Amino acid sequence: MNAVLDSLAVVGRGAIGACRIAGSLVLFAASGVSHLLRPPFYWRMFLRALVEMAYFSLPVVALTAIFTGMVLALQTYTGFARFNAQSAVANVVVISLTRELGPVLAGLMVAGRIGAATAAEIGTMRVTDQIDALTTLSTNPMKYLVAPRLLAGIIALPALVVIADILGVMGGFIVANLKLGFGVGAYLSSTFDFLRTIDVVSGLVKAAVFGFLIALLGCYQGYRSRGGAEGVGSATTAAVVAASILILAFDYVLTELFFAR
Amino acid sequence: MNRAAPSSLGPLRGAPTPRLSHPREGTEETGQQPKIRIRGLRKSFGDKLVLDGIDLDVMPQTSTVVIGGSGSGKSVLLKCVLGLLEPDDGTIEIDGRDVLRMSRREREQVRSHIGMLFQNGALFDSLPVWENVTFGLLAQHKMARREGRQRAAEILGQLGLGPSVGALYPAELSGGMQKRVALARAIAAQPDIMFFDEPTTGLDPIMSAVIDGLIVDCVKRLGSTAVAITHDMASARRIGDIIAMLHHGRIIWSGPPTALMDSGNPEVDQFTHGRREGPIQMELRR
Numbered sequence: 075m076n077a078v079l080d081s082l083a084v085v086g087r088g089a090i091g092a093c094r095i096a097g098s099l100v101l102f103a104a105s106g107v108s109h110l111l112r113p114p115f116y117w118r119m120f121l122r123a124l125v126e127m128a129y130f131s132l133p134v135v136a137l138t139a140i141f142t143g144m145v146l147a148l149q150t151y152t153g154f155a156r157f158n159a160q161s162a163v164a165n166v167v168v169i170s171l172t173r174e175l176g177p178v179l180a181g182l183m184v185a186g187r188i189g190a191a192t193a194a195e196i197g198t199m200r201v202t203d204q205i206d207a208l209t210t211l212s213t214n215p216m217k218y219l220v221a222p223r224l225l226a227g228i229i230a231l232p233a234l235v236v237i238a239d240i241l242g243v244m245g246g247f248i249v250a251n252l253k254l255g256f257g258v259g260a261y262l263s264s265t266f267d268f269l270r271t272i273d274v275v276s277g278l279v280k281a282a283v284f285g286f287l288i289a290l291l292g293c294y295q296g297y298r299s300r301g302g303a304e305g306v307g308s309a310t311t312a313a314v315v316a317a318s319i320l321i322l323a324f325d326y327v328l329t330e331l332f333f334a335r
Numbered sequence: 336m337n338r339a340a341p342s343s344l345g346p347l348r349g350a351p352t353p354r355l356s357h358p359r360e361g362t363e364e365t366g367q368q369p370k371i372r373i374r375g376l377r378k379s380f381g382d383k384l385v386l387d388g389i390d391l392d393v394m395p396q397t398s399t400v401v402i403g404g405s406g407s408g409k410s411v412l413l414k415c416v417l418g419l420l421e422p423d424d425g426t427i428e429i430d431g432r433d434v435l436r437m438s439r440r441e442r443e444q445v446r447s448h449i450g451m452l453f454q455n456g457a458l459f460d461s462l463p464v465w466e467n468v469t470f471g472l473l474a475q476h477k478m479a480r481r482e483g484r485q486r487a488a489e490i491l492g493q494l495g496l497g498p499s500v501g502a503l504y505p506a507e508l509s510g511g512m513q514k515r516v517a518l519a520r521a522i523a524a525q526p527d528i529m530f531f532d533e534p535t536t537g538l539d540p541i542m543s544a545v546i547d548g549l550i551v552d553c554v555k556r557l558g559s560t561a562v563a564i565t566h567d568m569a570s571a572r573r574i575g576d577i578i579a580m581l582h583h584g585r586i587i588w589s590g591p592p593t594a595l596m597d598s599g600n601p602e603v604d605q606f607t608h609g610r611r612e613g614p615i616q617m618e619l620r621r
Contacts, residue, residue: 116474195461203457206419210451211471211520212443218474 102220102294109214110221119218123226127188127285128233134187135180139238142175143167143245151254163256164264167246172273173333176238177231178325181284184231185317189292192223193313196296197306205297220297223289231285232278239277276332283328284321291317368431370395370528370560371416376425377584378411385411386422387584398554398561400575402568404606404615407581409564410454413530416562417451418442429528447475450521450559452550454533456513458505458520464491465501468519476524490519494549511542515549522553529554531563535570547573568607571595580606582615 150166196219199205208215243265250256292313299309369392376389385408393399403409414420416427418434427434429445437445458467465487472478472486488498494515505513514534521529534550535543547570554561563574571578572592579589580603588600596607605613 198460202455203453204459206414206417207451207453207457207459209419210417210446210449212447212475213470214443 098298099290099294102297103290105216106220106224106290106293109217110224114217116218116222120222120226123223123289124230126191127184127226127289128230131184131187131230131234132237134183135234135238136241138179138183139171139176139242140245142179143171143242143247144249146170146175146242147246147249147254151250160254161264163250163254164246164261165268167250168243168265168269169273171242171246172239172269172277173329174277174325176235176242177277177280177284178321180231180234180238180281181288181321182318184234184285185288185291185321186314188227189288189313189317190310192289192292193296193299193310194306196293197299197309198296200297200299201302201306215297220293223293224286227285227287227289228282229285231281231288235277235281239274272332276328279332280325280328283324287320287324288317291320367394369393369428370430371562372426372428372431373412373416374426374428376412376415376427377423378408378415378420379423384584386415386425389425389581389584389586391579391586391589393560393562395560396558397576398551398563398574399577399579400571401562401564401579401581401586402566402571402606403564403581404566408584409566409581410532412581413532413562413564417449417530418446447471447524448527450524450526450529452514452517452521452529452531452534454536456505456517458513458517460505462504463501464503464505464508464516467505467516468501468523470520471524486523487519490523491516494519495545510537511545514538514542514546518546518549518553522557525557527559529557529559529561531561531565531574533565533567534563534574535565535567540569543567543570544573550574568595582606 146167147163150163151160154160154162154166196205199219205215205219208218247261247265250261251258295309295313295316296306299305371391371393373389373391376386377384378386389412391399391401401409401412411420415422416429416434422435425435432445434442434445458464459470462470465484466473468487468490469478469483473480473483478486484501487501491498491500496512496515496519500508500512500516505516508516518534521531531550535546538546550561550563551574553559561574563571565571565574572595575592577589578592578595579586580600581587582602588598588603590598595603598604598607601614604610605615
């Protein structure tokens with residue numbers, strides 16, 4: 075009987091802990107958004123975060139998108155050949171990329187790069203009293219460190235996803251044209267005839283949400299880090315893991331919202 | 336305040352009259368309102384009671400140094416006064432106004448008149464030295480960046496640092512230079528009140544004396560009220576008009592620096608003379 079109660083206690087403690095973390099994250103997000111909507115806004119910090127998130131993430135996102143498009147074309151062709159449906163390659167590539175793979179893969183790549191860097195930077199500021207120093211200089215750390223990064227995330231990721239979509243389709247086109255024998259005109263007309271506005275818009279909305287989540291988790295974990303270098307390391311890992319999981323979870327939720335009938 | 340401290344900062348305001356900052360002596364005996372008045376301040380972390388009813392008055396234009404062992408709650412006291420930690424109980428008045436009852440905006444307004452030197456400097460890694468120094472002026476006082484750069488060079492010059500230092504990043508500076516840059520940032524907005532958290536920790540004795548001298552000079556020149564915490568006795572005597580000892584979460588003694596080494600209080604005597612044996616028992620795990 076005691077063993078059962080002990081097991082339940084462990085589960086209960088875990089559930090309470092998870093609820094506490096979720097509540098704390100929601101309050102942190104609400105505070106960040108409220109500071110985003112109230113002046114002053116630190117434009118220099120925003121531009122710095124935007125350049126870091128969008129410009130410096132471009133190579134890794136571009137390479138990921140190109141190779142994903144190439145692999146997708148090849149796999150679709152070989153798979154669909156069993157049903158004599160090879161002509162659907164262009165459609166599958168463009169739909170998969172714009173709706174799912176573009177935002178999700180770009181999100182995961184940026185989570186690894188920027189989520190970790192943000193958590194490490196803010197975590198180091200926390201453990202070296204730089205955040206307290208901001209407060210003593212009458213500068214609200216949420217306004218200075220968090221709000222600009224949240225806005226940068228919301229803007230940067232959709233921009234990256236537009237580029238990822240284009241490059242991914244281009245990767246698929248290269249393989250289809252050079253290796254699989256598709257004609258240039260037929261492939262491109264098939265791509266654009268089948269593509270609808272909602273496919274692109276849903277991907278961009280997902281990207282904006284993912285960008286917000288990446289910035290939020292990086293800031294949250296960094297802001298709450300404790301205990302020196304080890305604490306910063308843990309915060310960095312937690313930021314990437316949590317952002318990656320939330321990206322996949324929100325991907326499903328948003329797909330339900332956009333496409334479930 | 337140590338009158339023999341090196342003076343390299345230009346004209347000073349009238350020298351303040353040191354006043355004993357012992358509880359209740361400020362308002363009730365001298366009639367002068369304390370700049371900072373702390374009553375019954377309590378703060379605990381879980382089961383550990385760190386501050387157990389602190390009473391302390393800091394008179395205007397004086398320097399009060401709080402000494403005490405590691406983990407005695409000196410930094411917690413300072414963070415409570417600065418609003419970085421919320422105390423469990425008690426009042427903290429600055430210029431007669433209870434800061435714990437103020438709105439966020441009012442607290443920010445009060446903080447804009449406070450300068451703080453952190454133990455490790457807490458300089459912003461991502462900003463060059465000149466932007467660190469004028470951070471408050473650029474962010475809150477809307478100073479133009481070009482003007483800020485010039486102002487930083489002036490302040491750094493007052494602290495014996497050349498204008499070329501302004502372009503460096505904190506990681507490129509030695510410990511002593513970082514401390515001076517942090518001091519420059521603390522005084523840049525010419526604050527009414529200055530806090531110093533272990534200002535000489537990690538510095539050699541000569542650099543410690545230099546930093547102490549600069550602190551004394553800055554505080555006098557600006558006519559500020561200063562509160563420093565340290566366990567460096569030489570530094571405490573150089574900086575303080577009044578020295579108070581924090582032990583077991585309470586102020587157990589306060590007096591002028593001249594009385595520090597012969598206080599008559601067994602805890603203070605053990606601490607100031609660094610004796611192993613005495614009423615203060617270090618908690619050592621064996």
